[in-house]
Amino acid sequence: MSAAQVTLRGVTKIFPAAAGGEPVRALGPIDIEIRRGEFFAVVGPSGCGKSTLLELIAGLTAPTQGEIEFEGRPIKENVPDGVGVVFQEDACFTWLNVRENVEFGLRQKNIGPEEKARRATAVIDMMGLRDFARSYPAQLSGGMRQRVCIARTIVAEPRLILLDEPFGALDQQTRLLMGDEMLRLWRETGATIFLITHALDEAAMLADRIVVMSARPGKAIDLVETGWPRDRDSRIVERESFGAITSRLWKTLREESMKTMGRASSGA
């Protein structure tokens, strides 16, 4: 089994009270282990703290209790080296064209302009953006803009890629295609992928292991091993075990989602 790359032990996140309210326990306590090189997915009802979980791992926020470690080193409120994040919202820089956006991802690296250009070109080709290298984000569709953001993230060759519902704003067909792209990317870069999604079929199709979270405060209530071969694509949905996996996910999730529906919920 591959070594653990990210570990969370007893992690809790409590947000301080907003004006005239109570502190909110968004997450935890939760224990998770993400192995190096695997494709790891998290599903859960809205408001369960999935995005908070991602932000904790990314080092964008610190846990209230518990420890998080990335490659053996603790993360508090610092973004570790070797971690890349793709958000759900469009994060393209509108004043730069596609190539400049991608090269921006190498900004903090100490490499010369030719090397930057070479790496950017490689990634642009990998993401199928070659014909649009000079276009501006405003001229591209939502799916393409998301590809640009992904390109900008992977050009720095992160060892861990965090994706926060990156395909949420796309239509179903595009999502499925992007899923295939993510798998291809995963194989070609060899990075660990951590994906948050509310789409069960997406998680079941893409991931090696899936954690199901409870309603807020989110805790891990199930861990599913898909056992898929590394060399897979969206046609995996034809397999029988796919149906079994999605059923299992939904069975656990359905109860939690109904709990959430009953409450007034804020975003994940």
Place this chain on the structure above:
Amino acid sequence: MMQREGSAPFRNTVILIVGLFLFWELAYLVVGEVALRSPLETVRFLGKLMQTDIFWLHLADSLKAFSVALAIAIALGLLIGFGLGLHRLSGDAMEPMLVALYSIPKITLYPIILLTFGLGISAKIAFGAIHGIIPVALFTLSAVRTIKPILIKTGRVLKLSPTVMVRAILFPAAVPEIFTGIRVGFSLTLIGTVLGEMFAAQHGLGYLLMNAISLYNVDLIMAMTFLLVVFAATVNALLLAIDRRLHHG
């Protein structure tokens, strides 16, 4: 201002300009020599005027006052706008107050300015500046406040230092809207400077214009009005073009 993709925007502008000149000519034919001049006469007179030294002296005075006023308006406006934009409470509190200030007839304050600065060029500069400073500040404030938080998150994930964050992300993200503020500030500063010259000055194009009234020099009135309008319109059209490109880049 919504720009509609007309079938031939250039053609439309030409039609507009021709239309305006026709309207002018018509007005002239109706009102007569006692109060108007025809477009042709005006342009000819302006041509002759531009060959006199005294015209260029007044023009230089106006330009000097205007450019200093503009520089002050932009510099202070940016400073105020950034300051208020970056500090949430200050921005929330001061914005409505700035908007209220925006709506008062600033010429009301001119006597106070004259008393403070005396009758020289400083008063004109101050008057021009107070016209331009508020739109620059308001647009800058808005530009800074409405920077998408996701861009800042992206900067943090890329581990950018605060200085680099401002330079590489915040500033470029805010530039289009800041430029709109500068464009509006430009026009208003121009109006303010000219207005100041019209009210109480001994030099400048505004002064020439008011002087023409006391001399009942209709040629001069028409030529100066024409010059001011054309200058303001042309520069604004140019700035608008840049503005639109910045918003689509």
Place this chain on the structure above:
Amino acid sequence: MNKVRLYQFAVIAGFILLLEALCLAGVIDKITMTPPHIIVRDFVRMILAGRYFGEIGKSLANVLLAFASAYVVGVVTGTILHGYKTARDILDPLFATYYAIPVFAFYPLFIVIFGLGDGPQVLIGFLLAVVAVIVTTLNGLDRVPLVLKKSARVNGLSPLQTALRITLPYCAPSLLTAAKLALAYAFIGVIGSEFIMARSGMGYEISYAYTNFDNATMYPLILLILLLSIAANSLLSHWEAVLLARRGQK
């Protein structure tokens, strides 16, 4: 009320206190400005004595005239233009550059054409205000969703009924915005012109008081104009915000 209000109050109070301190300390001399508390005293005296009411009334009447005419002409023109795309496209550059043009520069011309009465001032006020109304009306009409108009057709409403019962109520916030702008511009146009060259009205009185070093008259009048314009603007803005909030909650 809350932190924002407190902040605003502190800023205004602080500013007035600063002026007061500078005046009393002699940093700002008596000729330049009278201390704020004296301005307020003179202001109250002026109001109670009813002085200048004639002038004030006259100015305000002209402002209202400019406002009303600009509003009516603006809304009607905007509504008509909305239906004729070509005409609108042709006029579009004019509207876009209009507020960059020193409309006051036409004031001398108007005096020459119309003489020294109230005409030129009202005309300037009208010209300043009318384009803002046209543009705001056009923008408001643009925002009426097509689906509403389709629903009207499906329900068999005539064009006039559609206009009155659907389009107009939908555009109410824009119409209010247009009124706010028209009032502000009419104010600036009329009073501003009075400053430059007029024989009567508030602007003229301030100008006259200035030339005569009569701070006891000048500052109260300036204060009056500031209060009037801020009050009118705040009222209309508040009304506008209420209307918009109601929509937001729908």
